[in-house]
Structures are given as structure tokens and as C-alpha cells.
Amino acid sequence: MGIEYKEWFVLGLVGTIIAIGGVISLIMGLMMIRTANRMLNMSYSMIIFMHLVYSEIGTDMEAFFLLDLFMMANRYTRMKTIFRIPFYxxxxxAFVGGILAITGWSKYFILKRGEKY
Structure with missing residues (x-):
């Protein structure tokens, strides 16, 4: 009986550590997605700005800059898709670690309480 509740304690501890690691990965993925969204919005506003600036000047470089900015927007869209992997x-x-932690801690406290009485 004494060894059994220690095993559940270890399971609860390991589950908690796994859940914390999952939450950290989730937060990092969310921050990367938000950064890619911000860059994507910035690139779209740059497309509009470059179009306005170069249409006023009347230069032939407008097509080059617009093509470059559209390629940059496409790159950020792909990055946003890749950044969803650490999020999911x-x-x-976190879900698996939470289940392990809840199972381990609840069984540990049930056995610990039963040992006192």
C-alpha cells in the first residue's frame, strides 16, 4: 500500500509537468500565429502604400515592388499555416498531461486519505 500511493504521486507530478509543457507550446504557437498575422497585415498595407506612392511617381518599378510584396504576403500565409502545428x-x-495529472493526483489523495483512517 505504501509504494502504490507514491506511484500515483509520480504519475500526478509527471502529468503536471507534461501539461505545463503543452501549455507553453500552445502559447508559443499562438504568439507565432499572431506575429505572422501582424506581418501579413503589414504586408497588405505596404502593398496599398507602394501602389499609391509609385502610381504618383509614375515609375516602372511599381510592378516589381508589388510582385515582391505579394510574394512576401504569400510567404507569411504559409508561415501562419506552419505555425499552427505547435499550437495544435x-x-x-496539455490535454493528455491534464488527464494524467488529474488521474494521478486524485488517486494519490484518495489513497493517502484512506491510509490515515
Whole structure:
């Protein structure tokens, strides 16, 4: 009986650590997605700004800059898709770690309480 509740304690501790790691991964993925969104919005506003500036000047470089900015916007869109991987992976890891932690801690406290009485 004495060894069994220690095993549940370790399971609860490991589950808590896994859940914390999953939440950290989730937060990092969310921050990367927000950064890519911000860059994407910035690139769209730069497209409009460059179009206004170069249409006033009347230069031939407008097409080059617009093409470059559209390629940059496409790159940020792909980055945003890739950055969703740590976000969803963090959700899964946090969920599994939470289940392990809840199971371990609840069984540990039930056995610990039963040992006192």
C-alpha cells in the first residue's frame, strides 16, 4: 500500500509537468500565429502604400515592388499555416498531461486519505 500511493504521486507530478509543457507550446504557437498575422497585415498595407506612392511617381518599378510584396504576403500565409502545428500539438499535449495529472493526483489523495483512517 505504501509504494502504490507514491506511484500515483509520480504519475500526478509527471502529468503536471507534461501539461505545463503543452501549455507553453500552445502559447508559443499562438504568439507565432499572431506575429505572422501582424506581418501579413503589414504586408497588405505596404502593398496599398507602394501602389499609391509609385502610381504618383509614375515609375516602372511599381510592378516589381508589388510582385515582391505579394510574394512576401504569400510567404507569411504559409508561415501562419506552419505555425499552427505547435499550437495544435500543444493543445494535445496539455490535454493528455491534464488527464494524467488529474488521474494521478486524485488517486494519490484518495489513497493517502484512506491510509490515515
Amino acid at each position: 500539438l500543444g493543445i494535445c499535449i
